[in-house]
Amino acid sequence: MTSLIAVRGMSKMYTMGPTTVTALDKVSLDIAEGEFVAIMGASGSGKSTFMNLLGCLDTPSEGEYRLAGEKVSDLTTDQLATIRNRRIGFIFQQFNLLPRTSALENVELPLLYSAIPSSERRALAMARLSEVGLGTRTDHQPSQLSGGQQQRVAIARALANNPSLILADEPTGALDSRTSIEIMALLQKLNAQRMTIVMVTHEHDIAAFASRIVTFRDGKIISDVKNVPANAQTQLNAAQMEMQ
16 A cells, blocks of 8 residues: 555654753654554653644654655745645644634635635535535534534534545544544544544544554554454444434
C-alpha cells in the first residue's frame, strides 16, 4: 500500500530555561492510505506532540515528515497552514464549534479559505451534513444539538475540504458510551470509504475500533500492532435489539 504518512527519525525538543525536554525521540512510522490507526499512551508519552506534528500544527526539531510524498517537515508557517486547510481534517474532543453559528455555517468555515462561490460552499456543507446524518439539523446552533450531534457537525466540518487525512484527538472523550460507539461507527464508515484516520485516545475500548494500535511511552513508540477491529455498527444494532 502507498504510504500517506512517512516519518523518519522525527524528534521534538522544548527548551524551558536551562532544561531541554525531549517530547518526541527519533520516531519513525509509516501509515498507509486507507488505514485507521489509534495512537495510545499515558499523559506525557509523546502522543499529542506526535499528533500536532502530523497535523502541521508544529514543526519537528529534527527528522523528516512526508505527507502524500511531500516533505512538509521544513515548510514555512504559511505553507503549513495551506497543507492543513487542503489536506487535513481535524476532530477535537470538545467539538470546537462556533456557539452562535448554525451547523451549516460551522461546516462551511474551512471552505471560506478556498476560492469557492458561496452557493457551492453551501451545497458542499449541506452534502457533508447529510453524510453524517444531520441533513435536517442544518439551521440548529450547537446549543440546540446533543453532544453526539455536535461531534457529527465537527466531523462534517473536518470533511468539508475533502481531505486525505482525518486527525481525531480524543473524539469520544466528551461523550457517553452509546454516543461514543455511534461516532466510532461513523468513523469506521468513513474508513471503509478509504479515508485515512489517525486517532488519539486513552480508552482501550475505543482504540479497539481501529485496525492498528500504536503505543507511545517517553517519546518513543513501544508497540505497533495490527488489530482486528470491533464492529461499532454491530454493537449498536445489538444494543438496539436489547432495548426492544
